[in-house]
Structures are given as C-alpha cells and as structure tokens.
Amino acid sequence: MLSGLPAGVARPGYDRSAVKHGVVHLGIGAFHRAHQAAVFDAALDAGDLRWGITGVSLRSASVHDQLAPQDGLYRLVVRDGDAEDIRVIGAVARVLVAPDDPAAVVDALADPDTHIVTLTVTEKGYKLDPATGNLREDDSDIAADLANLAAPKTVPGLIVAGLAKRKAAGLPPFTAISCDNLPHNGRRLARAVLTMARAHDGKLADWIETQGAFPQTMVDRIVPATTPGDIAALSEMLGVEDRGMVKTEPFTQWVIEDRFAGPRPDFAALGVQLTDAVPPWEDAKLRLLNGAHSGLAYLGGLAGVDFIHQMIARDDARRFVETLWDEAQATLTPPPGLDIAAYRAELMARFANAALHHRTRQIAMDGSQKLPQRLLATIAARRKAGQASPALTLAVAAWMRWQEGVDDAGETYPVDDPMADRTAAALDGCTSSEARVRALLALDAIFPAGLAEDAAFTAALTSWLTVLERDGALAALAKA
Ligand code: CS2
Numbered sequence: 001m002l003s004g005l006p007a008g009v010a011r012p013g014y015d016r017s018a019v020k021h022g023v024v025h026l027g028i029g030a031f032h033r034a035h036q037a038a039v040f041d042a043a044l045d046a047g048d049l050r051w052g053i054t055g056v057s058l059r060s061a062s063v064h065d066q067l068a069p070q071d072g073l074y075r076l077v078v079r080d081g082d083a084e085d086i087r088v089i090g091a092v093a094r095v096l097v098a099p100d101d102p103a104a105v106v107d108a109l110a111d112p113d114t115h116i117v118t119l120t121v122t123e124k125g126y127k128l129d130p131a132t133g134n135l136r137e138d139d140s141d142i143a144a145d146l147a148n149l150a151a152p153k154t155v156p157g158l159i160v161a162g163l164a165k166r167k168a169a170g171l172p173p174f175t176a177i178s179c180d181n182l183p184h185n186g187r188r189l190a191r192a193v194l195t196m197a198r199a200h201d202g203k204l205a206d207w208i209e210t211q212g213a214f215p216q217t218m219v220d221r222i223v224p225a226t227t228p229g230d231i232a233a234l235s236e237m238l239g240v241e242d243r244g245m246v247k248t249e250p251f252t253q254w255v256i257e258d259r260f261a262g263p264r265p266d267f268a269a270l271g272v273q274l275t276d277a278v279p280p281w282e283d284a285k286l287r288l289l290n291g292a293h294s295g296l297a298y299l300g301g302l303a304g305v306d307f308i309h310q311m312i313a314r315d316d317a318r319r320f321v322e323t324l325w326d327e328a329q330a331t332l333t334p335p336p337g338l339d340i341a342a343y344r345a346e347l348m349a350r351f352a353n354a355a356l357h358h359r360t361r362q363i364a365m366d367g368s369q370k371l372p373q374r375l376l377a378t379i380a381a382r383r384k385a386g387q388a389s390p391a392l393t394l395a396v397a398a399w400m401r402w403q404e405g406v407d408d409a410g411e412t413y414p415v416d417d418p419m420a421d422r423t424a425a426a427l428d429g430c431t432s433s434e435a436r437v438r439a440l441l442a443l444d445a446i447f448p449a450g451l452a453e454d455a456a457f458t459a460a461l462t463s464w465l466t467v468l469e470r471d472g473a474l475a476a477l478a479k480a
Pocket of ligand 1: 223
C-alpha cells in the first residue's frame with residue numbers, strides 16, 4: 001500500500017507497529033476518517049504513540065472490508081477548487097464490526113490502553129427522542145440492552161458494558177467524546193449512558209457519573225460521501241486503488257470542553273481548541289453552517305439541483321442563505337475569538353467549493369433528527385423576541401415538502417429518515433397544504449409544543465408550503 005506512492009504524497013512517518021490503541025472510535029464513517037483520525041494521526045506523527053485507533057463499524061462490514069486489506073491505511077484527499085493535497089493516514093490500527101462481534105468491541109473499550117472513546121454515530125445513533133432528549137426505551141435494541149448486556153446492540157449498551165468491565169478490572173473510566181452535530185452532545189451521551197447503566201447497576205452508574213467524563217464538542221469539516229468515481233480518479237492518478245479514501249475540504253475545526261477522565265494527546269499543539277464553554281461554538285456552527293445546509297438541501301433536492309456548490313452559484317440561493325444567517329445570527333452570542341462576519345464569508349466560500357461535490361440528498365437525510373437544533377431552536381428563540389423568521393421558516397417548509405417523496409419534476413425518491421414512516425402516516429389523507437403543516441407540526445418528537453401551537457409560525461409555514469407545492473422550490477427561492 002505504501003510502496004508505489006508518488007513523491008509528494010505525505011505518509012505516516014512513525015513506526016505503526018509500535019503504536020498503542022488509545023482510542024476506540026464508534027461509527028467509523030468518512031467523517032471520522034477525515035476529522036478526528038487526522039488529529040490522532042498528527043499526534044502519532046509528533047511522536048506520541050499512544051493514540052492509535054480501534055475503529056468500530058456499528059452496522060455493516062463495509063468499512064472493515066475497505067480498510068482491512070489496506071492494513072487500515074487510507075488517503076485523505078483535501079480538495080480546494082483545482083488544488084488537491086493527499087496524505088496517507090495511518091492512525092486506524094484495526095476495524096471491528098460490532099454486530100458481528102460485540103464482545104471484541106467491549107474488550108477494546110475495557111483495554112487498559114484505551115483512554116478516549118470518540119463517537120460519530122449520527123444524531124439517531126444515540127437513540128434519544130429529538131425533542132425531549134430521553135432515551136427511547138420503545139426502541140427494540142435499547143429494550144434488549146436495558147434487559148441484558150451480554151451482547152450489546154446499541155451505542156449506550158456497548159459503552160456501559162465496556163465501562164462495567166473496566167470497573168470490575170479496577171481500571172478508571174475513559175473519556176467519551178461525542179463528535180456528532182448535536183447541541184450539548186456530551187450531556188446527551190452522558191444521559192444515554194447513565195440511563196442504560198442505572199438500569200443495570202446503580203453503583204456502576206454512580207462511578208461513571210463521578211469518575212467518567214463526557215466533554216461537549218463542536219466538530220466541523222465538510223466530508224461528502226466518497227463515490228466510486230472518486231476512487232477511480234484517485235486510482236488512475238496514483239496507479240493503486242484505495243477503497244478507503246475520503247475526500248474533504250481544507251477547513252477543519254474541533255472544539256472540546258476541557259474535561260477529561262484521563263490521558264489525552266497534546267490537543268492544543270494539534271490545533272484542537274480546548275475551552276470551558278463549547279455551547280456558543282456549537283450554536284454558531286449548528287445554526288449557521290448546518291441550518292443553511294439543511295435549507296439548501298431540501299430546496300435544492302426539490303428543484304433537482306444535485307450539489308451544494310451548484311446552489312451557491314445561484315444569486316437567489318446565496319441571498320436566501322444570507323437572509324437565513326441574518327435571522328440566525330441575531331440569536332447567537334458569539335464565543336470569544338469568533339468574528340461572525342468573517343465566519344459567514346468563509347462559510348459561503350466553503351459551500352462554493354466546486355471540487356467537493358457535496359450532494360443535497362446526502363444532507364437531506366435524517367431531517368427529523370436535524371431540524372430541532374439547526375432550524376427550530378433558532379425560530380423559537382426569535383419568536384420569544386417577537387421576531388418572524390421567513391428564511392428559516394422556508395427551510396422548514398421545504399423539509400415538509402420533502403417528506404412528500406416527489407420532487408418538483410414529479411420524480412419520486414425515498415425519504416431517508418428514521419421517522420419516514422411517521423411523517424408518511426401523518427401526511428396520509430391530508431388534502432391541503434394547511435392540513436399537511438398541521439399534521440407534521442403535531443409530531444412532538446420533532447416540534448416543541450411552543451412552536452407547534454404558534455399561530456403566526458403555522459400561518460407562515462402554510463404560506464411557504466403552498467408556494468412550494470404550487471410553484472416549486474425555485475419560485476419559493478425567488479420570493480425568499
Ligand atoms: C451536513 C453536515 O450532512 C449534513 O447534515 O450538514 O454533515 C456538515 O457537512 C458538517 O456538519 C460540517 O461540519
């Protein structure tokens with residue numbers, strides 16, 4: 001894998017055979033490989049060999065099958081317009097597939113060398129109700145883990161089984177860092193883990209609560225899904241196939257709450273920001289970057305625009321984004337060191353990066369889990385201040401329109417969302433835009449009561465949904 005690399009492709013400069021497995025990562029998708037793994041790789045490169053990664057696939061064996069034949073090595077391709085920078089990442093020491101061998105994952109979590117557990121399991125992986133944050137005990141896998149942890153099926157189940165084994169062995173707990181785009185992600189993870197632990201052993205739960213650490217984090221890097229075309233193009237260029245490659249942008253940011261249960265790399269030296277206050281960073285990122293992303297994804301998806309950069313090439317879409325940002329910005333308390341005007345300008349340039357090919361449909365996924373923190377919390381904050389939010393409301397209306405499963409050209413598509421059955425059932429039999437808005441607003445797992453009962457918000461949503469259904473997404477954008 002390393003032989004035959006052209007000069008100019010950076011490769012691991014450390015002895016991989018001497019690396020310890022200090023990190024277990026749950027959910028080893030493209031995002032982890034382009035973000036946290038690059039940081040741990042830099043730690044290894046700087047000579048701190050404690051931070052090799054045991055990557056865990058939570059669903060299929062596909063990442064294992066990509067990376068195992070390559071001995072865990074893969075290329076990180078950083079694209080900025082026509083410029084491309086390629087680096088071989090060596091931090092992933094092995095990949096486990098949780099459904100095939102949950103005991104191996106529990107053993108990795110309980111290994112004395114393990115100090116940090118990072119997670120990118122997506123919003124739905126925490127099995128928390130999006131509106132209330134409670135563990136979804138109605139979920140069959142959660143119910144199974146609440147009853148018995150012999151072969152855990154869920155993220156909280158695996159973590160609790162691993163921590164129980166550490167406690168029994170007299171080891172300290174690890175630091176568990178949620179790297180998903182959720183506000184208070186550390187607190188949510190702690191809630192899921194502690195609810196699971198308490199169901200089994202109150203003393204274990206107390207030990208986790210007092211000795212463990214679940215720092216909040218903000219993660220940021222745009223990492224579109226790798227396509228077969230990306231792999232083919234890289235193979236042609238390098239003369240060797242890399243099925244584990246990931247593509248990304250130059251920008252990367254990781255802010256972590258400075259609260260650890262044990263050892264950690266010298267994060268500050270690696271460009272990671274440690275702070276006591278992550279929420280202002282989270283809010284700025286979720287409400288500006290992710291909020292705009294979701295709005296562009298539904299409007300673009302409905303209009304048949306495949307990629308984010310194609311949306312950003314349109315004057316009307318850029319104007320819509322700026323208006324959405326004006327609305328969101330008014331709800332933010334920027335963290336020290338964040339210049340919002342400069343951040344917005346940089347974000348627009350990141351969205352315009354034509355080399356990324358970031359699909360609107362990829363971002364449209366799992367909207368039920370994303371809407372509350374990206375759009376609804378912002379709208380609710382503005383309502384409290386007596387302000388309307390036309391652009392944010394258009395984004396929510398576009399999500400509603402997307403639930404109908406047919407785009408503006410009449411093409412059907414699957415609604416890829418854990419709540420797709422519930423949104424479809426809610427829409428079933430509704431004969432007007434107004435009825436559809438009411439039916440979807442009634443889903444209290446998504447919409448907080450204050451908003452669902454807000455007459456002005458309901459009216460604004462209905463008028464946007466009417467335009468979207470009657471005239472299409474581009475017509476709505478022109479009015480935004
Ligand atoms: C995107 C994010 O797919 C999505 O929902 O909005 O993955 C986004 O690219 C990242 O949060 C950027 O840090």
